[in-house]
Amino acid sequence: MRSVRARTALGATLVVAVALVGAGFALLAVLRANLVDQAELQATVSARSVASQIADGRPPDRLDLPDDTEEHPVQVVDEDGRVVAVGDDIEAITGTGSPGTTAVAPRPGEDGGAGADTGEVSDDVAYSKGDVTVDGDTATYRFAAVRASGPRGGEVTVYAGAPLTTETATVSGVRDAMLGTLPVLLAVVAAVTWLVTRRALKPVEGIRGEMAAITASEDLSRRVPEPGTHDEVARLARTTNETLAALEASVERQRRFVADASHELRSPIASLRTQLEVGAAHPGLLDLPGAVADTVRLQRLAADLLLLARLDAGERPGRTRFDLAELVREEVSQRAGDRVPVRVEAERAELDGSRPQLGRVLANLLDNAQRHAAARVTVTVRTAGRDAVLTVEDDGAGVPEAERERIFERFVRLDDARSRDEGGAGLGLAIARDIAVRHGGTLAARRSPSGGALLELRVPRDSADTAEVVSCRSDRAGDARHRTPDRQDS
Template identity: 70%
Template sequence: MGSVRARAAAGATVVVALALIAAGTAVLLVLRGNLRNQAGLEAEVAAREVAAQIATGTAYDKLDLPDGDEHPVVVAADDGRVRAVGEDVRAVDGKRVAAAQGAGSVTPPAEDEDGEDDDRALKPGEVDDDVEHRDGTADVDGTVADYRFAVVEAKDTRGEQATVRAGAPLAPEQDAVGSVRDAMLLGLPLLLVVVAGVTWLVTRRALRPVEGIRGEMAAITASTDLSRRVPVPSSKDEIGRLARTTNETLAALESAVERQRRFVADASHELRSPIASLRTQLEVGVAHPELLDVPGAVEDTVRLQRLAADLLLLARLDAGERPGGARVDLAAMVREESSQRVADRVPVRTGELVSAEVAGSRGQLGRVLGNLLDNAQRHAVASVRVAVVREGEWAVLRVEDDGPGVPESERERIFERFVRLDDARARDDGGAGLGLAIARDVAVRHGGSLAVRTGSAFELRLPVA
């Protein structure tokens, strides 16, 4: 049962089998009940015909009784003595009855099937309207068979009460029920085989695209070629949606892997330059101590340290590090950061500073502000300005400079990792193109956004705590 097709076929077969068994049982019970009711009606008609003759004064030895094979009849007096017996009827319910008046006896019925007393006050010449039905056996000409009996009481014109017991054979009912049962027992296995086969074929056809998806995913896993895609069936069902979602996942995975590859390649390139420069200076210093450029070595070391810190922060952000839930006042953070930047090439001026608290990491948000100010310092001519305002439920931090600004076509690309515009490279003081990428990642993980609103104005939007 390791196959979905096998489980589906087995499940459908079991369900259909249970349904057919229940339905067949109900049909047999209804058929049996109807045929028994029909036999009881025939027996009642025969019993009432004989009772009507008794009520009209016909002598017991002159009664016109039906053939014993069709409807065995026994007429008994109120005390149980047999007054008349149908032709060839020898015994009823195992008790022998004689074919002549007064030669035998039967036990008079005490209660009907509803538990009611059969002793009713009938008038001479009257037939009881009530009838009692019961099952029994009768021996007719040496053959014992099952019958449905109807018991009717009547009084003759002399006031003597008699009980007429007439039966109708149950053999037709038994034969019909047996025939239907045999047909069901023969047809049920064949029908279950058909159900199992059809379910197997339909499930196989329905799951064929799934096997194609599985096979392609196995091939992708074996080849590590994430550019491949699983086949998408033309149907608009769940399998089609599964295939499309799988392809979207593969596309996202390919993009992530490609981004990681570029990140590793760019990081290796960016690390190679300061390491090589630092190594060269140290080797020269070992050979010629008087030529050692200590400030240059320190600058390369600081640059390497900053790059390593940026790479570690990006790695933590990619790993899903949560920013925390501390409350940070952006206005206070701007005042603190601005007061510490006394050695900047261009002085940082503060504009409107509205107190606005946000939830997050003080260190990461401070890093965002520092990266934005560093970026403004690289491009500013004579002015860098910072402001904090409230816009509804958002706290907005703006950093702008009087530099040439970012071309509109590049306003999204500058937030990619290791991306530096040409003019930025010409004026770069050692940045690796990670500052704005880090700033946007931190903003997004704090539930906000970072974008270029005008040529040289960067806007950080965060939800107010």
């Protein structure tokens, strides 16, 4: 059964069937108990009426028994189990103190008689069930047994019955009516559930059909219909459209990335090919340093693209404990040939993270600062609460406030007039921010006191703190790539 509607209708029908059957059994039990209680009440009243006569001193053979024996059969049994009084026309009886149907003569002293005192009627009543045959007809009765004693002593037990015919007939009638209407009710429940489920699932079928059309057409700009309700189906449609929008944006980013990467690779490849072709035709004109520079640039660009691909794939950095200040000093010591000298102001700041990746962040920030600095670059390392803070400051022209988020987008260069050889591909700051986010940190651009740019990296020093913030910061960083960032990348 692959249809949701069929499964829902079957499930609802089964649940209602179980509920109705359970309710039917309960109803019959309550009805039977009430009817039995009524029969017991009638039997008790009849038994006490006869017991009161015995207590008043009337002898057993002169008792005023009910005339309608079929409705109220009575049997009086003494302490020895002898039947001393019985209703007329009773041919057989069970469920009482004796199966006898003929009264015996009372013993001397049991013939009643007037006395100064009266006998006693017990307050206790015992109930039993038995059959009585009257004039050849047998029926089931509920008997009430009441003990009584006469004024001269002698105790007897009065058994009075009330028929259970009404109880049996009523319960049977109700049971038959329930069995007759149950299939009709179940059929109605199944039909209503089928129709309601069909109506409720109609928007889902619309969503499925539109998703199938989107898959076939590969047009991610299409959206599924959203019903005007505020139920789960409407929320499903909205979530589906949000997913389609995110997927469309992701595909568009991927297309732009591929297009930008192709464009960036085209220039150094074309330049290198031209130099090699000239060198092949005129060896004396070969610009070997230029060819090497273009090759290095290609190598760096390919490495950047590969790193971005790994970061986009969700690669998590391997973590070790190291001192960020020591990392800064090592990196600066290897850049003795930089155009602008770098000043280091670092205090010890140990953290858990990927030393190679954070070293890459530092290198990209220094490359960016060297490209824009006039005469000075300053690197500082400090701790702030649970974070390690690294800042790279230059005394260049700075970054306009409106551009301080856009510079972290991929392939963004604010100095459009600058040559690609001087300005880089625009990936350095994008890579730096991605690495910062995957360490649970942030990378932001501000204005330095000297008027240049100040790039600040904040990274949690403990792995536990990193785990708490990495997911939410990753989402914010992913959104930031498609807003307006800061400044030119390296």
